[in-house]
Amino acid sequence: MALLAALRERNQDVPVIVMTAYATIETAVAAMKLGAIDYIIRPFEMETVEMAVARALAMQAVQRENRFLREEISRGWGEFVGVSPAMQALYDLIRQVAPTRSNVFIVGETGTGKELVARAIHEASGRQGLFVPINCAAIPTELLESELFGHVKGAFTGALRDRVGKCELASGGTIFLDEITEMPTSLQAKLLRVLQEGRIERLGANASIPVDLRVVAATNRDPQEALEAGLLRRDLYFRLNVVRVDVPRLRDRDGDMAILANHFLNKYSLELGRATPRLSPAALERLEAYSWPGNVRELENLMERAAVLCRDGEVDTSHLPAELSREVRAAPQHAAPSLDGPLALKDRVETLERQLIEAALARSDNNKAAAARLLGVSERTLWYKLKTYRM
Numbered sequence: 001m002a003l004l005a006a007l008r009e010r011n012q013d014v015p016v017i018v019m020t021a022y023a024t025i026e027t028a029v030a031a032m033k034l035g036a037i038d039y040i041i042r043p044f045e046m047e048t049v050e051m052a053v054a055r056a057l058a059m060q061a062v063q064r065e066n067r068f069l070r071e072e073i074s075r076g077w078g079e080f081v082g083v084s085p086a087m088q089a090l091y092d093l094i095r096q097v098a099p100t101r102s103n104v105f106i107v108g109e110t111g112t113g114k115e116l117v118a119r120a121i122h123e124a125s126g127r128q129g130l131f132v133p134i135n136c137a138a139i140p141t142e143l144l145e146s147e148l149f150g151h152v153k154g155a156f157t158g159a160l161r162d163r164v165g166k167c168e169l170a171s172g173g174t175i176f177l178d179e180i181t182e183m184p185t186s187l188q189a190k191l192l193r194v195l196q197e198g199r200i201e202r203l204g205a206n207a208s209i210p211v212d213l214r215v216v217a218a219t220n221r222d223p224q225e226a227l228e229a230g231l232l233r234r235d236l237y238f239r240l241n242v243v244r245v246d247v248p249r250l251r252d253r254d255g256d257m258a259i260l261a262n263h264f265l266n267k268y269s270l271e272l273g274r275a276t277p278r279l280s281p282a283a284l285e286r287l288e289a290y291s292w293p294g295n296v297r298e299l300e301n302l303m304e305r306a307a308v309l310c311r312d313g314e315v316d317t318s319h320l321p322a323e324l325s326r327e328v329r330a331a332p333q334h335a336a337p338s339l340d341g342p343l344a345l346k347d348r349v350e351t352l353e354r355q356l357i358e359a360a361l362a363r364s365d366n367n368k369a370a371a372a373r374l375l376g377v378s379e380r381t382l383w384y385k386l387k388t389y390r391m
């Protein structure tokens with residue numbers, strides 16, 4: 001019994017079978033309470049022991065799998081880290097659209113994980129072909145056409161041999177056109193023709209090849225503005241925007257900051273061969289208050305930096321770059337009350353409270369839970385204040 005208690009104390013998940021000649025119901029119950037999973041009374045048949053061991057091992061496997069699944073669920077979905085309502089909605093949408101053949105248009109700020117979304121759509125689509133990403137902004141215009149559609153030997157100076165284009169490569173799979181608005185509109189027109197006809201012609205070839213394409217396109221611009229500015233052809237847009245997927249900004253992912261920050265600290269500490277440091281409450285608060293224009297990519301970079309700089313097992317505000325604290329400190333100055341005029345305490349406090357609440361709501365995009373955290377009060381208190389001040 002003492003050994004059982006000690007094992008449990010150390011959190012060992014060794015399955016324990018108790019064997020005894022002095023059986024009473026009480027000791028059996030006590031042993032089970034201490035974590036024994038079976039109880040065998042002497043004398044016994046060998047078969048009984050074998051069965052008990054087999055059962056114990058099977059149960060252990062189930063427990064491990066359960067724990068693994070629990071950890072997975074609490075961490076995110078697939079490659080995604082995050083369990084916020086905004087991300088749950090995104091996972092649901094991906095699961096819904098992936099198995100359809102519809103083209104998908106992903107919209108989201110830089111670094112929000114648009115490529116991750118595109119990959120997840122392909123993974124969950126069941127399409128047997130390849131996932132072929134192409135960043136339209138990263139390839140010089142004059143090369144983009146051959147990159148997309150391929151060419152035959154001699155199609156232009158420098159075309160020394162036949163080349164398979166990305167569209168052909170992605171046939172049966174998914175082509176991911178990142179930063180679609182950076183593709184010249186002449187090429188957009190050509191791409192549209194390929195999608196309409198389901199056939200592709202390599203540059204310089206005089207025959208076309210059938211392709212089975214599913215397109216996932218992405219942009220970090222506002223699609224409406226891109227259309228108006230003539231960066232995106234309307235006809236292509238309608239073809240691609242069958243399902244639109246908006247990827248939430250990091251500051252809208254309520255409650256994901258700690259999970260994401262710890263995930264990246266863990267990732268980079270592993271790479272450095274160090275133990276993962278803890279994230280101090282003050283550091284987390286600063287991360288929560290920052291606006292994250294570069295979204296998850298920016299957070300990942302900062303956590304890599306923190307993992308390198310941190311030497312004492314705890315990431316504190318001193319391991320974070322100065323611009324984070326500047327943004328946080330700017331707030332109180334903003335709301336600093338003037339000491340001129342009437343000094344009635346109640347009115348003054350009320351005005352200041354209203355201003356702080358407004359600022360917190362603005363900074364958290366009207367998300368009450370996040371605003372309450374910024375203000376350092378409970379959500380309940382915030383709701384109460386909003387009601388009292390009729391805000």
Ligand SMILES: Nc1ncnc2c1ncn2[C@@H]1O[C@H](COP(=O)(O)OP(=O)(O)OP(=O)(O)O)[C@@H](O)[C@H]1O
Pocket residue numbers: 079080081082108109110111112113114115116117178220296297300
């Ligand atoms: N929810 C998430 N969980 C874990 N990692 C993430 C998540 N979102 C993004 N990342 C990581 O952040 C980085 C940026 O993601 P990604 O390249 O997909 O962003 P993007 O929106 O395509 O950016 P850009 O618009 O600049 O091309 C990648 O390293 C990606 O793995």
